[in-house]
Amino acid sequence: MKVRADIATLIRDGHTDESIAHRLGCNRATVARARQALRLPPADQLGRLYAEALPTGRVLSDKPTRAQTSPAQAAVNRQALLAALREPRKPMVEAA
Template sequence: MKVRADIAALIYDGRSNASIACQLGCNRDTVNRVRQALRLPGTPLERLYAETIPTGQVREYRPKRMPTAPAQAKANQAALLAALRERPQKAA
């Protein structure tokens, strides 16, 4: 199958089949056949599954705050408990 360059470029830009078909005035099936010829996933869910790696994380995903490691969480908890024990108690 001969792959249309304009469809391939939009596919690599991350566009959906429907938006490519609407923009270029072709059928969604044509876009889907090109996507299959390029061996790329079609739906957003398929793209998400294709990007996952064996650890269950998605490539290029960087949360705003990285989760604390279990050892660091335990050290933080111990430091907090020690600070609370050292604090003088107020009389009621």
């Protein structure tokens, strides 16, 4: 069995160390040592490079993006929040 060759193939396919160890039935430390010996980056960086590479060679940001809220929607959200804060709190458990 060519464990290091199999590890190298799975690493280049973007699998994590845990996934590779589970598939090949070896220890995660074995996979980590093989990754270091092959001078490959950690799985999350490698996966991002393969999955998010742009034709320009840049990598997309890993920060989550949020859609901008329109001023009208922000006003509606603010009013709903204020109305909810004005309501008296209901007891969670009724007294027996």
